[in-house]
Amino acid sequence: MGVHSLADLGAEGDPKWELKVETTRLEPQEGDWALAGDLLWDGVSDEPFASHCVVIREGRILAVCPVQDATEAGLVVEHHSGCLMPGLIDAHVHIEFSEHFPLHNQPFLTTSELMESMAERALRMVRCGITTARDLGGRNFAALSLRDEIRQKRRFGPRLLCAGQPLTTPKGHCHQWGGEAGSLEEAFAVVERQVLHGADWIKVMATGGMRTPGTNVEEAAFSSDFLSEVVQKASASKRPVAAHAHGAAGVIAAVQAGCRTVEHCTWIAKAGQWGCVDDTTIKEMARQGIAVAPTAHANWRRKPMGERNYERLCVALQQLRSTGVQLLASSDAGAIPGLSHDALAGGIQVLASMARMKPVDALRAATSASAECLGVGSECGRLAEGLSADLLLVAGDPTRDLTALERPLLVVAAGRRIEPLVPPPPFPNYETVRRKRHEVARH
Ligand SMILES: [Zn+2]
Numbered sequence: 001m002g003v004h005s006l007a008d009l010g011a012e013g014d015p016k017w018e019l020k021v022e023t024t025r026l027e028p029q030e031g032d033w034a035l036a037g038d039l040l041w042d043g044v045s046d047e048p049f050a051s052h053c054v055v056i057r058e059g060r061i062l063a064v065c066p067v068q069d070a071t072e073a074g075l076v077v078e079h080h081s082g083c084l085m086p087g088l089i090d091a092h093v094h095i096e097f098s099e100h101f102p103l104h105n106q107p108f109l110t111t112s113e114l115m116e117s118m119a120e121r122a123l124r125m126v127r128c129g130i131t132t133a134r135d136l137g138g139r140n141f142a143a144l145s146l147r148d149e150i151r152q153k154r155r156f157g158p159r160l161l162c163a164g165q166p167l168t169t170p171k172g173h174c175h176q177w178g179g180e181a182g183s184l185e186e187a188f189a190v191v192e193r194q195v196l197h198g199a200d201w202i203k204v205m206a207t208g209g210m211r212t213p214g215t216n217v218e219e220a221a222f223s224s225d226f227l228s229e230v231v232q233k234a235s236a237s238k239r240p241v242a243a244h245a246h247g248a249a250g251v252i253a254a255v256q257a258g259c260r261t262v263e264h265c266t267w268i269a270k271a272g273q274w275g276c277v278d279d280t281t282i283k284e285m286a287r288q289g290i291a292v293a294p295t296a297h298a299n300w301r302r303k304p305m306g307e308r309n310y311e312r313l314c315v316a317l318q319q320l321r322s323t324g325v326q327l328l329a330s331s332d333a334g335a336i337p338g339l340s341h342d343a344l345a346g347g348i349q350v351l352a353s354m355a356r357m358k359p360v361d362a363l364r365a366a367t368s369a370s371a372e373c374l375g376v377g378s379e380c381g382r383l384a385e386g387l388s389a390d391l392l393l394v395a396g397d398p399t400r401d402l403t404a405l406e407r408p409l410l411v412v413a414a415g416r417r418i419e420p421l422v423p424p425p426p427f428p429n430y431e432t433v434r435r436k437r438h439e440v441a442r443h
Helices: 067-072 111-127 142-151 184-196 224-236 248-257 279-288 298-302 307-323 344-355 359-364 368-373 402-406 430-442
Strands: 033-036 052-057 060-066 077-079 083-086 088-093 130-135 159-162 202-205 241-245 261-264 291-293 391-394 408-413 416-418
Touching: 033 067, 052 067, 060 067, 067 077, 088 291, 088 344, 088 368, 111 130, 111 142, 111 408, 142 159, 184 224, 202 224, 224 241, 224 248, 241 248, 248 261, 248 279, 279 307, 298 344, 307 344, 344 359, 344 402, 359 368, 359 402
Parallel strands: 033 077, 088 130, 130 159, 202 241, 241 261, 261 291
Antiparallel strands: 033 052, 052 060, 083 391, 391 408, 408 416
16 A cells, blocks of 8 residues: 555656666675565655665665565565664754753763763664764764764764864853854864864854853844855865854844754744744745754654744744755754653654654655755665665654654664664653653762
8 A cells, every 4th residue: 555666666756866776686795684674665755665675785785676686686685574764864963962961061071971971872862763963063072083983883873973163152152162253263263173173064153042041042143244254164174064043133144154054943033932934035045955954852742932932933844844945853962951862753753743744754854855965865864775774674654654763673874783772752751851860960
């Protein structure tokens, strides 16, 4: 029902991403292995495929083909019930910070303690099927060290794309992390320092933030000319820029400057009203292909911004989408007390419900479309020949029912198999979270 075979893949598929029909015969080598679910969703197509498998060689996808082709080539295909799909991508996390403490009141940890706590979060994330995450900032480049250890296969965790220290105004949002700049010269120095440390992205705080007292979320922190210079400076080192922006003035400056993604994009105006969108800017975002990571996370089920602002933000997200702006599954885990880093499955459901996305569109926002916007579309986000073997097998059909993401049966990250972990429930009991935080605080 609804499942089509490879032969049915018609003209509706994005030609750039069409599931490749294997024309050359598979020639298995020792060490190759193949996985199949009842269904296979490639990260792109509208519908999953039946009787298809993924063949893995040395951590990469050798082929996505009918099970029969693999068996005829002499491979033993490991079959599971459920649906095989690409691993999930969280476009906005802060792996350095614990959800058990406020963002700017984290306990002091030694370097090795910090590394162990980050590694524990990374392990939980990947066990829940999150195989890629963009880390949008921290204090001491700790996330970059973890990124490298994961890359070197010394730890299990998602592929990390790291921004290092966000560029911010003096005493601006997250100035405690070391990226303050009061002039263009200082801003260039901040960018250079991130590049020197091997940051993959440059993050700028284009407005204040709710978790840094004394900052203003409605007003632009930098002019668009200033941000343009920063974007050019970053792009000279081939680094895209992610802009944290709440108020419309900050979003407008970030868009005019050509930042690649806008984070949060809550359109907060004076008097604290959310969703005060600027239509022209939204059109410009669509024209430039600027994506939005709305950080619609699992704990927004409780509507912490209030019923009215929640509804206004829903309308804003729907307008972004209908205008052609790509939304990205993104949690802001680490910056949100009580939100676990492995709770993306719940966040994807919140995003789908707020932006009125079909399950398959929400899945694309957490796989292929996200990878494309984050600049790693040729490495992950799809099940396709040559890409990293980042796979998630879930019970059920996630293209029809997103709760399937809460039932991981098998996870493969860069070709390595990891014991799956059931993500936290999408309706976390707030009292339980608070009690847990108290317990941790007592240690
Ligand atoms: Zn953040």
